[in-house]
Amino acid sequence: MKVPIELTVNGRVYRLDVKTETTLLEVLRENLGLLGTKKRCESGDCGACTVLLDGKAVNSCLLLAVEAAGRSVTTIEGLAAEGELHPLQRAFVEKGAIQCGYCTPGMILAAKALLDENPHPTEAEIREAIAGNLCRCTGYAKIVEAIMEVSRRGHL
Numbered sequence: 297m298k299v300p301i302e303l304t305v306n307g308r309v310y311r312l313d314v315k316t317e318t319t320l321l322e323v324l325r326e327n328l329g330l331l332g333t334k335k336r337c338e339s340g341d342c343g344a345c346t347v348l349l350d351g352k353a354v355n356s357c358l359l360l361a362v363e364a365a366g367r368s369v370t371t372i373e374g375l376a377a378e379g380e381l382h383p384l385q386r387a388f389v390e391k392g393a394i395q396c397g398y399c400t401p402g403m404i405l406a407a408k409a410l411l412d413e414n415p416h417p418t419e420a421e422i423r424e425a426i427a428g429n430l431c432r433c434t435g436y437a438k439i440v441e442a443i444m445e446v447s448r449r450g451h452l
Contacts, residue, residue, distance in 0.1 A: 301365035305330070306374030314361045321345045321356040324371060332372035332401045343429030346402030347371050353409035355428070372401035375408070383446050384408055391442040395433035403429045407443045408452070416447050 298313040305328060312327055321338075324330045324347070333356055334344035340355040347356045348370035375382035381389070384404045394400050403426055410417055410425035417425070422443045423436070431439065446452065 299362060301362055303361070303364055303366075304368045306369070306371060312361075316360070316362055318361045319357055320347070320359045320361050320364045320369070323361040324356060324369070330371045330373050334398055334401060336398070340428075341430070342399075343402040343406065343426075344399055346405045346429060348405055348409055351409065351412055353406045353425075353428075370405070372404060375404070382408075383449065383452060384411075384442070387442040387445045388439070391438050391445060393434060393438040393442040399429055399431040399433075403431065403439055407446075411443070411447060411452050415450065415452070417443075419444065
C-alpha cells in the first residue's frame with residue numbers, strides 16, 4: 297500500500313507516494329537520487345546513513361519515510377551553498393579527515409547537529425556526538441581535529 301507524503305529535503309518540497317515500509321534512506325537514494333546518504337548496515341549501527349531531521353542527527357535507515365512526512369531533512373548535498381563547501385566539509389578536507397570517504401557524509405552531519413546545538417564543544421563532547429558513526433580508515437583523530445577547528449573558527 298502506498299501513501300502520499302510531503303518532505304522538505306535540502307529546502308525543496310517533494311510530494312511522493314511511498315510504501316508504508318519504505319525507509320527515509322530508500323526515498324533519499326532511490327526516489328530523489330541523493331546518493332551522499334550511504335546504505336551500509338541498515339541496523340543503525342554505523343551512521344553512514346545519518347541525515348538531519350529538523351536539525352537533529354538521525355539514522356535514515358531506521359526511520360520510515362512516513363515518519364518524516366511534513367518535516368525538514370538535510371543531507372550532505374544540502375550543506376554546500378552556492379558552490380562553496382560548508383565550513384565542516386572544508387575543515388574535513390583541510391585536516392585530512394577524509395580517507396575512503398564512505399563515513400564522511402554521516403560524520404559531517406552528526407558534527408553539524410552538535411555544533412548547531414553547542415558551538416564550542418569539548419573534545420569529549422565531540423567524540424560522544426560522533427560515537428554512532430563508524431570510520432574504519434582515520435582513527436577519528438583528524439575528524440575530531442576538523443570539528444574542533446570549525447568550533448574555534450566559529451562559522452557555521
